[in-house]
Amino acid sequence: MKRSLLAALLVVAAGFALAxxxxxxxxxxxxxxxxxxxxxxxxxASLPLARVQLEFRAGAIAQTADTAGIFRLYERTxxxxxxxxxxxxxxKAALADLGVSSIGGGTTAERVSYWFTLPSAKTDQGIAFWxxxxxSPPLDPAAFDAAKSECLAExxxxxxxxxxxxxxxxxxxxxxxxxxxxxxxxxxxxxxxxDLDSLRSLQKxxxxxxxxxxxxxxxxxxxxxxxxxxxxxxxxxxxxxxxKKSLPPNPKPGIWHPTWLVYPDPSMPEGSATVxxxxxxxxxxxxxxxxxxxxxxxxxxxxxxxxFKTSMLKHVSGLQGADSITAYYVSQRDAGWISYGAxxxxxxxxxxxxxxxxxxxxxxxxxEITSMKVxxxxxxxxxxxxxxxxxxxxRAAQISTPDGMIDALSFWWAAASxxxxxxxxxxxxxxxxxxxxxxxxxxxxxxxxVVSVRMNPGDFERERRVMEExxxxxxxxxxxxxxxx
Numbered sequence: 001m002k003r004s005l006l007a008a009l010l011v012v013a014a015g016f017a018l019a020x021x022x023x024x025x026x027x028x029x030x031x032x033x034x035x036x037x038x039x040x041x042x043x044x045a046s047l048p049l050a051r052v053q054l055e056f057r058a059g060a061i062a063q064t065a066d067t068a069g070i071f072r073l074y075e076r077t078x079x080x081x082x083x084x085x086x087x088x089x090x091x092k093a094a095l096a097d098l099g100v101s102s103i104g105g106g107t108t109a110e111r112v113s114y115w116f117t118l119p120s121a122k123t124d125q126g127i128a129f130w131x132x133x134x135x136s137p138p139l140d141p142a143a144f145d146a147a148k149s150e151c152l153a154e155x156x157x158x159x160x161x162x163x164x165x166x167x168x169x170x171x172x173x174x175x176x177x178x179x180x181x182x183x184x185x186x187x188x189x190x191x192x193x194x195d196l197d198s199l200r201s202l203q204k205x206x207x208x209x210x211x212x213x214x215x216x217x218x219x220x221x222x223x224x225x226x227x228x229x230x231x232x233x234x235x236x237x238x239x240x241x242x243x244k245k246s247l248p249p250n251p252k253p254g255i256w257h258p259t260w261l262v263y264p265d266p267s268m269p270e271g272s273a274t275v276x277x278x279x280x281x282x283x284x285x286x287x288x289x290x291x292x293x294x295x296x297x298x299x300x301x302x303x304x305x306x307x308f309k310t311s312m313l314k315h316v317s318g319l320q321g322a323d324s325i326t327a328y329y330v331s332q333r334d335a336g337w338i339s340y341g342a343x344x345x346x347x348x349x350x351x352x353x354x355x356x357x358x359x360x361x362x363x364x365x366x367x368e369i370t371s372m373k374v375x376x377x378x379x380x381x382x383x384x385x386x387x388x389x390x391x392x393x394x395r396a397a398q399i400s401t402p403d404g405m406i407d408a409l410s411f412w413w414a415a416a417s418x419x420x421x422x423x424x425x426x427x428x429x430x431x432x433x434x435x436x437x438x439x440x441x442x443x444x445x446x447x448x449x450v451v452s453v454r455m456n457p458g459d460f461e462r463e464r465r466v467m468e469e470x471x472x473x474x475x476x477x478x479x480x481x482x483x484x485x
Contacts (some may be wrong), residue, residue: 001194004237013286020222024422028405029222033120033230035238035265036210036392040418041225042217044402051219052126053115054134056408058206060109060184061247061333066193067202068483069151071107071187072198074207078137082106083209085115088143094129098122107184110333111414112207117403120219124228127214131232134212137203144196147158156187159477163269164234166454169261169480173450174254174278175335179482181250182335186352187483189342208239215410218403250335250437252447257449261358261469263475264457272320276341277364282439283334283415292424292431293439294329294338299387300379300436301327307378308368315367316360317351318344327364333415338443340364353463354470365444373440376433388428395424 020029031039042478059071081087086095095103098118114133118126125344180186195433215232216225217283260478268274282290301308304322312325319325323341330336342360346353374460379387399405412421453472462465478484 002155002161004325010382020226022201023418028409030418031229032235033209033234035228035236035329036212036215036241037233037236038206038216039226039229040213040413040414041189041220041222042215042219042221042234042402042405042409044217044405045219048120048219049117050123050216050220050408051115051117052123052130053105053215053406053410054130054205055213055215055414057110057211057243057414058112059107060186060204061181061335061471062242063186065178065180065483067198068180068185068189068190069155070190070194070198070202071112071206072142072154072186072192073147073151073194074110075105075107075149076200077139077144077199078133079407080140080222081150087146088138091137091473094384098125098129100126108185108336109182111411113410115215115406117218122215123220124224125220127216127228128232129168129391130214131236134207134233135236137201139196139205140195143197146192148191151186152188152191155191156186158185158481162263162265165475165477166263166265166452166482168482169263169331169452169475170452172263172480172482173259174280174337175250177251180250181247182241183482187481192471204239206242207244208215209233209236210238210241213245213413215406215413217406219479222382228300247334249283249286251279252280254445254449255450256447260470260472261450262450262453262460262472263480264460265454266457267455268454268459270456270458272451273342273346273353273459274341274343275451275453276339277361277449277451279338279444279449280454281329281336281338281443283329283336284420285333288416288420289427289435290423290439290442291329291331291336292334292337292427293435294443295391296384296387296428297436297439298328299390300372300383301386302390306383308372311368312342312360312363315363316342316344318347318356319360320344321477331415346455346463348463348466351452352466353455353459354467354472357446357451358470361449361451365449369440373437373445373480379436384432391428392425395418402476426437 027043029041078085084103100116100118103116105115127219172179175182214229284291287413309322309325313319320343327340379401
């Protein structure tokens with residue numbers, strides 16, 4: 001009788017097994033557990049390997065000024081070091097036992113990732129490993145103390161890193177209302193105030209099944225993967241969606257007056273400098289339709305022999321060639337931005353850097369981008385076809401391997417949605433001159449910019465007086481970061 005009852009229960013349970021949801025991507029399967037955890041399986045039998053990735057929608061975006069750096073601290077505490085270089089002897093032994101050939105992940109502004117590649121025959125054990133880490137994270141006091149010391153050292157070291165200083169200066173001014181939501185490393189003040197209870201609270205709020213997804217790609221059977229995920233993750237208790245308490249979007253425009261910066265950067269060679277203008281762009285969470293036009297515009301202006309770059313070279317003296325000119329949009333969940341810039345050679349004897357930079361910005365925004373918006377012939381039909389082709393070729397190259405596919409799926413899952421990723425080719429095909437014109441009008445012509453010059457300190461000193469007279473704010477390691485009052 002007991003055996004008959006057990007058999008009946010197994011039949012019923014099998015009837016309620018997760019069914020794969022169809023996708024437009026060949027060999028991609030998706031499922032969703034009752035606790036909210038999403039599963040994506042991409043089958044590619046070219047090598048006897050599998051990549052298993054655990055992803056959370058979280059990161060600096062979910063911080064406050066008082067907790068800046070907490071997600072990075074959580075990651076380091078779990079692994080007693082970085083994901084790619086775990087310090088825990090126990091974790092190292094477990095990875096060796098699994099035959100892990102590569103491991104990575106970490107914390108960004110919008111996601112927290114953990115992944116490894118292992119023999120596909122051990123996919124089940126790999127899924128079990130991440131389940132243990134997710135459901136029972138090893139928040140050990142000694143590991144926390146060590147991780148906190150490492151994070152504090154990293155925060156202190158930022159002021160000695162020219163690249164970090166440069167980016168911090170842009171972030172502080174372009175995202176002036178919530179700059180800590182772009183700062184993964186965080187501030188020393190915030191980090192010092194955090195304790196182990198802070199991490200436990202973070203884990204219970206953000207590291208929950210409804211805010212997570214598992215991605216598995218390689219030589220795997222989707223149904224076997226589904227069964228493993230149900231077995232190891234199915235009992236993970238559901239929790240409230242942390243995004244229900246929706247974060248206020250970063251404001252647009254991000255600034256209220258044009259801002260001019262100059263950074264005397266010791267890493268820049270003498271006789272070489274860069275100029276860059278940035279604008280707040282469309283956000284994937286709030287204006288997804290505009291992001292297609294932003295991507296298409298980025299592709300339209302990318303060719304070295306295209307109209308934009310050749311015209312800029314012709315009309316702005318001192319630029320260091322077409323390859324030094326850049327223009328692009330950065331996709332982000334709630335902090336997208338647009339950039340155009342170039343490398344140039346300072347020559348105060350001929351033309352001051354301040355004049356060159358103002359001239360560069362006015363030529364780019366005041367003439368070229370204005371012309372793109374109002375002149376239907378600025379880009380030809382052939383230009384649009386080539387731009388779409390470049391975007392789709394880049395996408396095809398990225399997803400041509402299991403690792404590339406998982407990279408793409410996990411990024412878009414965290415920043416927008418997998419449906420955004422799957423529907424991208426169709427949306428790009430529908431995007432044309434009208435959408436690009438609207439994008440330029442909304443996000444550049446009606447917007448304000450932060451313009452920054454990066455140059456060698458010796459070159460700067462020769463032009464300091466003129467640049468300060470023309471309103472350039474001097475960026476220093478002690479005024480670049482948002483937490484420096």
